[in-house]
Amino acid sequence: MPAPMKIGIISESPADEMAVRVLVEAVLGVDVKLVQPSLRARGWPSVAQVLPAVIRHLHFNTDAAGLVVVVDADDSVVHTAGHEREGYYHPRCRVCQLRGIFRQTTKRLPAARGRDRLLRCVGVAVPAVEGWYLCGRDHGVTEHAWTDGQTSGRMPYTRAQLKMRVYGTDRPSLAHEIECAMREVQRHRRDTRRLENDFPGFESMAKDLRDWKTRLATTASLAKSASLALAKPA
Amino acid sequence: MIGPNGSGKTSLILALQRLRSLARLPLRNPPHREADERIADAPSAGLAACATWPPHKEADGRVADGRIADGHIADGPEISWHFTPPFDGVMAVMRCVSETECDFLDVVPLPSGAGRGDWPKLRVALAGIRCYVLDHRALASRSLSREGAELKGDGANLATVLAALQLHAPGAFDELREALCRILPEYDDLQWAFANDGTVELQLRLADSGGLVAAEHLSQGTLYLLGLLALAYDPTPPPVVCIEEIDRGFHPRLLRDVRDVLYRLSYPEASGLKRAPVQVIATTHSPFMLDLFGEHPEEVVLAEKHGEAAQFSRLSDRKDLTDVLDGGGLGDMWYAGILGGVPQECATQESAPPFETDKTDRSDQSDQTDQPDQSDERGEADNLP
Ligand SMILES: [Zn+2]
Numbered sequence: 329m330p331a332p333m334k335i336g337i338i339s340e341s342p343a344d345e346m347a348v349r350v351l352v353e354a355v356l357g358v359d360v361k362l363v364q365p366s367l368r369a370r371g372w373p374s375v376a377q378v379l380p381a382v383i384r385h386l387h388f389n390t391d392a393a394g395l396v397v398v399v400d401a402d403d404s405v406v407h408t409a410g411h412e413r414e415g416y417y418h419p420r421c422r423v424c425q426l427r428g429i430f431r432q433t434t435k436r437l438p439a440a441r442g443r444d445r446l447l448r449c450v451g452v453a454v455p456a457v458e459g460w461y462l463c464g465r466d467h468g469v470t471e472h473a474w475t476d477g478q479t480s481g482r483m484p485y486t487r488a489q490l491k492m493r494v495y496g497t498d499r500p501s502l503a504h505e506i507e508c509a510m511r512e513v514q515r516h517r518r519d520t521r522r523l524e525n526d527f528p529g530f531e532s533m534a535k536d537l538r539d540w541k542t543r544l545a546t547t548a549s550l551a552k553s554a555s556l557a558l559a560k561p562a
Numbered sequence: 563m564i565g566p567n568g569s570g571k572t573s574l575i576l577a578l579q580r581l582r583s584l585a586r587l588p589l590r591n592p593p594h595r596e597a598d599e600r601i602a603d604a605p606s607a608g609l610a611a612c613a614t615w616p617p618h619k620e621a622d623g624r625v626a627d628g629r630i631a632d633g634h635i636a637d638g639p640e641i642s643w644h645f646t647p648p649f650d651g652v653m654a655v656m657r658c659v660s661e662t663e664c665d666f667l668d669v670v671p672l673p674s675g676a677g678r679g680d681w682p683k684l685r686v687a688l689a690g691i692r693c694y695v696l697d698h699r700a701l702a703s704r705s706l707s708r709e710g711a712e713l714k715g716d717g718a719n720l721a722t723v724l725a726a727l728q729l730h731a732p733g734a735f736d737e738l739r740e741a742l743c744r745i746l747p748e749y750d751d752l753q754w755a756f757a758n759d760g761t762v763e764l765q766l767r768l769a770d771s772g773g774l775v776a777a778e779h780l781s782q783g784t785l786y787l788l789g790l791l792a793l794a795y796d797p798t799p800p801p802v803v804c805i806e807e808i809d810r811g812f813h814p815r816l817l818r819d820v821r822d823v824l825y826r827l828s829y830p831e832a833s834g835l836k837r838a839p840v841q842v843i844a845t846t847h848s849p850f851m852l853d854l855f856g857e858h859p860e861e862v863v864l865a866e867k868h869g870e871a872a873q874f875s876r877l878s879d880r881k882d883l884t885d886v887l888d889g890g891g892l893g894d895m896w897y898a899g900i901l902g903g904v905p906q907e908c909a910t911q912e913s914a915p916p917f918e919t920d921k922t923d924r925s926d927q928s929d930q931t932d933q934p935d936q937s938d939e940r941g942e943a944d945n946l947p
Contacts, residue, residue: 341818368815370853371891403888488857497832498857501822503744 332359333544336386336395338367338375343502344457347509348398351460351530352449354520355537363390375399376425380433387437387446394447394540397426398533400456402487406475407452407529423532426450443547447540451533458490460530461512463523466493470526563845563874564852564896565865566905570872571845574865575693575804577641577664578843581656584667585688589681639664649687651680693804694789698811701785702777704761713796717789721764721777724792725754731797738795743769745819746784764788783811787820794826802841803827809848821854849893856892859883864903877901 333356339345345366353360367382369375379397386392399422407423410416418424430448437445453460454471462469468484477483491498495508516523524531563571638658645652653672658664669681693715700718709719710726728735743750750769754762755776764777766784777785793803812820826833827840846852855862860878867873877883877892886895895901 370850370893371856373890374894497829499825499829499832501825501833502818503741503822 330358332361334361334363334392336363336367336392338369338382338395339398340369340371343505343509344398346506347513348396350513350517351520352396352537354517355534356541363392372399372402376429379426379429383430383433383446388440391441392446393544394449396449398451398453401452401454401529406454407532422452423450447543449533449536452529454527454529456487456490458494460523460527461494461509462490463526464515471528563843563863563865565903569865569867571865572806573872575806575843578691578804579693580664581643581654582688582691584656585685589667589669645684649680649684650674652684687801690800691802692800695806696786696789698782698785701789702780704757704763707760707762713792720789720792721754721762724752724764725762727795734795734797738791742791745787745816786811790820790823794823799827799840804843806845808844809846809851814850817848817851818854849897852896853891853893856887864901866903
């Protein structure tokens with residue numbers, strides 16, 4: 329059994345962190361171990377403000393391989409395939425903003441703790457993480473339904489309604505929120521394809537995670553080659 | 563309730579306490595024969611109230627002072643209390659002989675509800691108003707085992723209240739213990755030490771070692787949490803609960819749990835409880851606590867002082883709130899001064915124009931200057947950070 333991958337997750341609540349961890353493990357196919365103490369942000373724009381310091385902290389002070397950032401889109405501009413063009417950046421899209429912060433922060437950091445840089449994973453839940461929780465249970469709740477609503481001016485649901493559907497109240501206690509979040513993400517534990525299909529904000533997060541696997545495998549392979557070369561008699 | 567120090571938050575709570583005291587006494591003009599009945603069974607309906615404090619001074623601006631004859635009451639300030647159903651048929655007016663002394667209570671019938679017939683039950687509900695300024699030394703103190711009926715204003719009988727809860731409502735006590743141990747996982751149980759002098763002391767058991775920590779050695783935040791839990795898990799809580807400085811002693815990450823405890827009181831159905839909701843009036847100076855009400859600005863009341871008058875307004879009444887919150891959380895916006903309700907600073911007192919004037923100035927400027935079109939902020943590589 330592979331060793332757990334050590335990572336950081338920065339989210340808005342302990343419930344989000346626990347649910348995101350399950351989804352990250354589902355995509356990576358390995359157990360993950362979180363850095364301590366757990367990272368937390370006070371919603372947007374707080375997460376964008378603390379992110380550079382969090383990246384530097386994890387890079388220099390921990391042996392975390394990567395950082396997963398998950399935020400709610402709220403009413404911001406939703407990331408689209410058009411934003412993926414080389415050099416494109418939308419200043420009101422949270423995926424573009426968070427990626428930009430990662431890029432800015434990591435490009436000047438020297439290698440530390442045996443790695444060149446901290447790996448990046450950005451996920452934005454549209455319009456809120458409760459949308460992800462309802463995926464596969466409430467077929468009307470998708471990222472496309474939300475963006476269609478933004479285009480037409482007739483929103484299919486509100487964030488408060490999503491909370492009601494997940495928690496049965498728009499004022500859930502933290503314990504109840506954790507219980508419901510963990511129950512809902514179990515549907516995606518073995519297969520995240522439905523979630524990736526219905527929520528491109530999760531799909532881009534999953535792509536980042538798969539990119540981690542490739543990079544880490546390449547690094548491990550290079551390290552193995554280097555050690556073999558060193559071991560070879562002159 | 564948020565606002566700067568001295569903006570009237572505590573005064574409102576004191577006024578509620580005064581209303582409770584006056585409601586116990588015979589009215590100046592009894593509206594109903596039952597008005598003087600002894601306070602007996604509390605009604606099951608919840609109570610909600612709002613207050614207005616119209617500025618009222620004598621013609622020369624002088625404020626009446628001291629206890630004066632009934633005829634002079636009309637010259638003093640008034641506090642009018644309106645109530646939500648089922649008590650919306652009356653308005654209670656506290657008439658004051660000075661800015662600080664309100665000794666008379668009138669009940670005025672209103673067209674809605676049952677009019678003056680509402681008063682006998684309403685006064686019973688008003689008698690249930692409870693106000694708390696929890697004190698960690700009092701919370702940690704030993705209390706007499708016969709004092710467990712209801713938490714005192716400073717929390718001095720906490721140990722007995724919790725022991726009584728375990729005895730009389732073991733289900734509620736188990737839920738309380740579970741909540742405590744979830745919020746503070748370093749503990750796994752509540753216990754008591756009974757002394758020969760008839761007093762009882764609270765102890766918490768450490769999850770790791772099983773060692774017992776006496777109340778006097780618990781942190782202030784732990785004691786405040788225990789006090790709040792004692793209120794929230796009371797199967798028959800008071801109809802109105804006022805709590806000063808609700809965030810005191812808590813790490814910012816624990817404020818979500820504190821808010822949940824308050825919600826258990828005021829939204830019992832969300833916790834699966836069948837009892838009537840409790841109106842909670844809590845004050846805070848914590849932007850972190852305020853952040854937790856971003857989705858429910860209607861639950862936040864801003865207190866501001868204008869001269870000698872205190873003004874209270876619901877945050878949700880502010881028309882530009884959605885735009886304001888686009889820039890950040892409620893706490894940050896409050897600290898920044900955008901929401902108001904911040905302390906005056908000597909250097910800025912004269913330079914800060916009212917909000918409307920500021921808007922007018924900005925619109926004038928926008929007529930004169932070329933503002934870039936913000937409608938499409940998308941950019942290519944030029945915008946890349
Ligand atoms: Zn984007």
